[in-house]
Amino acid sequence: xxxxxxxQVPSNDVTMEGAAGCRVRWLIGxxxxxxxxxxxxxxxxxxxxxxxHFHDYEHEVFVLAGKGIVIDGDKERPLAQGDIVFVAPNDVxxxxxxxxEPMRFLCLIPNSATGRAVTxxxxxxxxxx
Amino acid sequence: xxxxxxxQVPSNDVTMEGAAGCRVRWLIGxxxxxxxxxxxxxxxxxxxxxxxHFHDYEHEVFVLAGKGIVIDGDKERPLAQGDIVFVAPNDVxxxxxxxxEPMRFLCLIPNSATGRAVTxxxxxxxxxx
Numbered sequence: 739x740x741x742x743x744x745x746q747v748p749s750n751d752v753t754m755e756g757a758a759g760c761r762v763r764w765l766i767g768x769x770x771x772x773x774x775x776x777x778x779x780x781x782x783x784x785x786x787x788x789x790x791h792f793h794d795y796e797h798e799v800f801v802l803a804g805k806g807i808v809i810d811g812d813k814e815r816p817l818a819q820g821d822i823v824f825v826a827p828n829d830v831x832x833x834x835x836x837x838x839e840p841m842r843f844l845c846l847i848p849n850s851a852t853g854r855a856v857t858x859x860x861x862x863x864x865x866x867x
Numbered sequence: 868x869x870x871x872x873x874x875q876v877p878s879n880d881v882t883m884e885g886a887a888g889c890r891v892r893w894l895i896g897x898x899x900x901x902x903x904x905x906x907x908x909x910x911x912x913x914x915x916x917x918x919x920h921f922h923d924y925e926h927e928v929f930v931l932a933g934k935g936i937v938i939d940g941d942k943e944r945p946l947a948q949g950d951i952v953f954v955a956p957n958d959v960x961x962x963x964x965x966x967x968e969p970m971r972f973l974c975l976i977p978n979s980a981t982g983r984a985v986t987x988x989x990x991x992x993x994x995x996x
Contacts, residue, residue: 739939739960740953741946744929766927770953774977775904777927777951798895798906800873800929800973810868817870822906824869824899831868844929846975848903 740770744779752780752788756858759786759835765844774849781842782806782835790832790859795851797825799833804841807834817841830859869899873908881909881917885987888915888964894973903978910971911935911964919961919988924980926954928962933970936963946970959988 744765752760760782767776779802780788790809801821807814808823809832817823817833825831835841873894881889889911896905908931909917919938930950936943937952938961946952946962954960964970 739937739944739955739958740951741937741939741944742951743947744949744951747951765929765951766953770955772927772953773925773956774979775927775975777929777975796902798901798904798975800894800906802931808868808870810870815868815870818872820873822869822871822873822876822894824895824901826868826899827902829868844973846904846906846927850903 740766749781754789754856756789756791756861757787759783760788772849775846776849777844777846779842779844780833781840782833783840784835784838787834788832790830790861791856792828792830792859793851793854793856794827795848795854796827797823797831798846799823799825800844802842802844804835804839805837806841807836808832809834869895878910883918885918885920885990886916888912889917901978904975905978906973906975908971908973909962910969911962912969913964913967916963917961919959919990920985921957921959921988922980922983922985923956924977924983925956926952926960927975928952928954929973931971931973933964933968934966935970936965937961938963
């Protein structure tokens, strides 16, 4: 058994194309020999976002703090603390912080996601500044 | 994609042998056709606990609120908001609320846990009152 506070887990910039102001902690995963899935925590700065993208595996998300939206294909859906999001395989999705505080959420993925293709969707002018 | 607040998900008593003051919400799971793992939220009342037990699948836990301990075999380890717990397969474990507010935590399990054996460990007098 491993017990640790999330703040003790190293936080790293998300360098993937399309991400901005986004950091990630791998809370539970390979280092634990977790057999089936991994728990990550994302922290998105005000105005920041994850890439708009899709892939053939799912996300299971729990919003810990902050306010924002999740892009669901061509729709925007509001997000606040305590919201859950099930992103099904191949759903186009993006998390955006529209508030004034960091937005933090857990995002779990299956181990089988490792090495699988991720397709970034262009954002029609949103990134032109 | 499904977006919902966790409070909108029905909460049910945990009726398993060895549980006390314990409720569960299945936040993401079968109803979503989640392909690999399920997200549950447990709420344990002050003085309450989950069963002391073990099984051959893992838990990935994130403490959302409250204070307590996790029994790790024959040790007690303190728990507070923001703590993560990786319960490896066959670890004997139990979550106990030792605070004055509800303790809430996410606990994720693989889909392959369905129907697998769970062994409850007797608690030597703790339940005698």
